Amino acid sequence: MIEITNLHKSYGKLEVLKGIDQHIAKGEVVSIIGPSGSGKSTFLRCINLLEQPTEGEIRIAGESITAPGACVDKLRQKVGMVFQHFNLFPHKTVLANLTLAPVKLGLMSLAEAEAKALGLLAKVGLADKEDAYPSSLSGGQKQRVAIARALTMSPELMLFDEPTSALDPEMVGDVLDVMQSLARDGMTMVIVTHEMGFAREVSDRVIFMDEGVIQEAGTPEQIFNAPQNPRTQGFLAKVL
Numbered sequence: 001m002i003e004i005t006n007l008h009k010s011y012g013k014l015e016v017l018k019g020i021d022q023h024i025a026k027g028e029v030v031s032i033i034g035p036s037g038s039g040k041s042t043f044l045r046c047i048n049l050l051e052q053p054t055e056g057e058i059r060i061a062g063e064s065i066t067a068p069g070a071c072v073d074k075l076r077q078k079v080g081m082v083f084q085h086f087n088l089f090p091h092k093t094v095l096a097n098l099t100l101a102p103v104k105l106g107l108m109s110l111a112e113a114e115a116k117a118l119g120l121l122a123k124v125g126l127a128d129k130e131d132a133y134p135s136s137l138s139g140g141q142k143q144r145v146a147i148a149r150a151l152t153m154s155p156e157l158m159l160f161d162e163p164t165s166a167l168d169p170e171m172v173g174d175v176l177d178v179m180q181s182l183a184r185d186g187m188t189m190v191i192v193t194h195e196m197g198f199a200r201e202v203s204d205r206v207i208f209m210d211e212g213v214i215q216e217a218g219t220p221e222q223i224f225n226a227p228q229n230p231r232t233q234g235f236l237a238k239v240l
């Protein structure tokens, strides 16, 4: 599903990603852990071209997204992204937040988009919130709307950047439950998270990033129970 070769990203003189090679299979759930500033968000943002890589190649579902002339709109339809701070449109209802993109891009009629949106809202446990505005929702509800919104485009891949980091603790579980059910349905997911329990339980593979490189990757068992890299060991000793 994702083939990343020699990915580099610099901001001016600051080299943030220093050569990342990674393959992620269809249906795989991969968690990325690592200290703040290690390049986790930049890595995710390169996968949907919110950042332009400085060097290297990224292929998604067989198509190069880094080749000259690659179509960003088509890519964004294949890749859903969920951010720490929800990024909902504040002046639109929940339903309008979900229907905006597919209708604007001409992929669905409004009626089709609304039917799909209502199904997705039910799926994330917010069937009664279609007419609500984001400001009236809790953080956990907002994040579930953001997940439903990303799903309206029927993405092949979902990227999550610390989706629960801005939530009050009592809201975290509902959002993780929605993500877990997506994972069970076979969605390919890449999740930057500080929720180590969730990463251990839901991931097929865990990647530990530090200083712009993948220091270690393996099954949750390998990474959490028997990390080999001293940096992984040091990080886990602090967060577990």
Ligand code: ADP
Binding pocket: 011, 014, 016, 034, 035, 036, 037, 038, 039, 040, 041, 042, 043
């Ligand atoms: P993480 O998500 O692991 O905390 P980031 O990918 O956000 O790390 O950031 C990695 C490094 O890149 C940090 O030093 C950060 O300050 C820097 N950085 C991130 N985005 C930008 C940007 N748009 N311009 C300049 N520097 C940036």
Ligand code: MG
Binding pocket: 040, 041, 042, 161
């Ligand atoms: Mg980040």
